[in-house]
Amino acid sequence: MKEPGKQSDRKVIFAAAVLLALLLVFAGYRALRRSAGLLLGDFFYPYLALSQRTTQGVSEQSLLLLSRSELAAKAEALMKENSKLAIRVNETENFAADNRELRKLLKLPAPAGWDYRPAQVLLRDPMFWREHLTISIDPDSGIEPGAAVISAGPDGIPALVGVVSRVGRRNAEVETLFSPRLRLSLAFENGGTGFLNTGERQPVSGKLPVGHMPVNLKYSAGEKVSSTGYETGIPRGLRIGTLSTADGVDPNFTSAQFVTGLVTPQADFDNLRYLVIAVPEDTAEAAEARP
Amino acid sequence: MRAVFVFTLLWASLLFELLTGQIGLPLLLAALVIYYISLATSLGLGFTLAIGFGILTDLVYGRILPVTAAILPAALLAGRLIRLDRPTHVLETALPGMGIALAALLGSGVARLALSGQPGSFRELLWELIFFGALGLFLMPLMTVIFDVAGRKLGLSPAIGEAKPNLERLRPRRVREPGREKPQ
Numbered sequence: 001m002k003e004p005g006k007q008s009d010r011k012v013i014f015a016a017a018v019l020l021a022l023l024l025v026f027a028g029y030r031a032l033r034r035s036a037g038l039l040l041g042d043f044f045y046p047y048l049a050l051s052q053r054t055t056q057g058v059s060e061q062s063l064l065l066l067s068r069s070e071l072a073a074k075a076e077a078l079m080k081e082n083s084k085l086a087i088r089v090n091e092t093e094n095f096a097a098d099n100r101e102l103r104k105l106l107k108l109p110a111p112a113g114w115d116y117r118p119a120q121v122l123l124r125d126p127m128f129w130r131e132h133l134t135i136s137i138d139p140d141s142g143i144e145p146g147a148a149v150i151s152a153g154p155d156g157i158p159a160l161v162g163v164v165s166r167v168g169r170r171n172a173e174v175e176t177l178f179s180p181r182l183r184l185s186l187a188f189e190n191g192g193t194g195f196l197n198t199g200e201r202q203p204v205s206g207k208l209p210v211g212h213m214p215v216n217l218k219y220s221a222g223e224k225v226s227s228t229g230y231e232t233g234i235p236r237g238l239r240i241g242t243l244s245t246a247d248g249v250d251p252n253f254t255s256a257q258f259v260t261g262l263v264t265p266q267a268d269f270d271n272l273r274y275l276v277i278a279v280p281e282d283t284a285e286a287a288e289a290r291p
Numbered sequence: 292m293r294a295v296f297v298f299t300l301l302w303a304s305l306l307f308e309l310l311t312g313q314i315g316l317p318l319l320l321a322a323l324v325i326y327y328i329s330l331a332t333s334l335g336l337g338f339t340l341a342i343g344f345g346i347l348t349d350l351v352y353g354r355i356l357p358v359t360a361a362i363l364p365a366a367l368l369a370g371r372l373i374r375l376d377r378p379t380h381v382l383e384t385a386l387p388g389m390g391i392a393l394a395a396l397l398g399s400g401v402a403r404l405a406l407s408g409q410p411g412s413f414r415e416l417l418w419e420l421i422f423f424g425a426l427g428l429f430l431m432p433l434m435t436v437i438f439d440v441a442g443r444k445l446g447l448s449p450a451i452g453e454a455k456p457n458l459e460r461l462r463p464r465r466v467r468e469p470g471r472e473k474p475q
Contacts, residue, residue, distance in 0.1 A: 180408030
C-alpha cells in the first residue's frame with residue numbers, strides 16, 4: 001500500500017532534481033558556450049559549405065551553357081574593366097607613395113597598413129538575423145577577434161558590417177553593427193565623433209542608434225559616417241553609413257553636453273554573402289606605426 | 292534501432308534547420324520532428340530531446356542564452372495539450388502541428404523582443420504566424436505518414452495508435468459478479 005507522505009516526498013525530490021538538472025544545464029551552457037560554439041561550427045562546416053559549393057557549381061555550369069561569342073564578349077568586358085581598375089590601383093599607389101613621402105618630411109609616423117582576407121557567410125541566425133553571423137575563413141588567415149568585417153555596399157563602396165567576436169579554426173563569429181553589444185566610435189563629416197549603440201536614443205528598425213555626439217557641432221541629415229580608427233582592428237575612414245536624424249538642440253539654451261542620432265548603415269545586411277576581413281599588415285614599418 | 296532512427300531524424304532536421312536558417316526561415320521542422328518522436332516514444336524522452344536539441348542549436352548559432360532550449364519544450368507542450376490522447380488517425384496530428392508552429396514562432400518573437408537591439412515588426416510576425424501555422428497544419432500529418440512508414444519498415448512502433456473498432460466501443464459492458472447466480 002502506498003503511503004501518502006512518502007509519495008509527496010518523492011514528488012518534492014523529483015521537482016528539486018529537475019530544477020537542479022535545469023540549473024546545471026544552464027550553467028553548463030553559459031560555461032561551455034565560448035568553446036563549444038566554435039567547435040560545433042567547425043564540425044558542421046562540411047555540411048554548411050556543401051550548399052556553397054553546390055551554388056558555385058550551378059553557377060559554373062550555367063556559365064558553360066553560354067555560347068562562345070557570349071563568353072568572348074563577357075571576357076572582353078572583364079578585360080576592359082580590369083584595365084580600368086589597374087589604372088586606378090596605380091593612381092592609388094602613387095597617392096600612397098606621396099603620402100609616405102610627405103609624412104617622412106613632416107616627421108610623422110607611417111600609417112597603419114592593412115591586409116584583407118576574403119570570407120564567405122557560412123551561417124546566419126534566423127532569430128537574430130541582422131545582429132550575428134558566422135563566416136568561413138582560411139585556417140591560417142591570421143584573423144583575430146576585433147578585426148573589421150567589410151562588405152561592398154549597394155553602390156560598391158566598402159562598408160563596415162561588424163567586428164569579429166570569436167575565431168575558430170575554419171569559422172569566425174561576427175557581431176554586426178546592429179548588435180546591441182557592439183560599441184564603436186564613429187566620425188562625422190563635420191569633424192565630430194559619436195559612439196554606436198550608446199546614449200538614450202531608442203533603436204528604430206533598420207537604423208543604428210548613436211550617442212555622445214558633441215552638442216556644439218551642427219549635424220545635417222545625409223552626412224557620411226565613417227570609422228575613426230581608434231579601435232585596434234578597424235581601419236580609419238571606413239564607411240559606416242549616413243546620418244538620418246540628430247537631436248535638434250540649440251547649444252546656447254541647453255545644459256546637455258551631447259546629443260543622439262540615428263545612422264542608416266551603408267551595407268545591405270539582408271544580402272551579405274562575400275565579405276572581407278581587415279588584418280593588420282605584418283611589416284616592421286606597419287608594426288611601428290600601429291597604436 | 293529506435294535510437295538510430297531518432298538520431299537520424301534529429302540530425303536531418305538540425306541540418307535542414309541550419310540550411311533554411313541561412314535564408315531567414317524560422318524554427319519549425321525540428322519542433323515538429325520532436326513532437327513526432329514524443330508520440331512514437333514517450334513524452335519524457337520528447338522533452339529531454341527538445342531541451343538537448345535546443346541547446347545544440349543555440350550553441351551552433353553562438354547565441355548568448357539557450358533560447359531554443361526553452362522554445363522547443365514549450366512548443367512540444369502546446370502540441371501535447373492540444374491533443375492529450377495518442378492520435379488514432381493521421382489527420383489528428385494536424386492541429387497539434389499548427390499549435391507547435393505557432394508556439395515556436397511566438398517563442399522566437401518573444402526571445403527577439405527580449406534580446407534583440409532591433410525592434411521587431413508585429414505585422415511581420417502576424418503574417419509569419421498565419422503562414423507557418425498553416426504550414427504546420429499540413430506538414431505534421433505528412434511527416435507523420437512518412438516517418439511512420441519508415442519506422443514500420445524498421446520494426447518500430449508508429450506514432451499513430453490503433454483505433455478501437457466501433458462495435459467494441461458501442462458494446463455495453465456487463466460485469467458479472469462472482470458467486471451470484473444468473474437471474475432467471
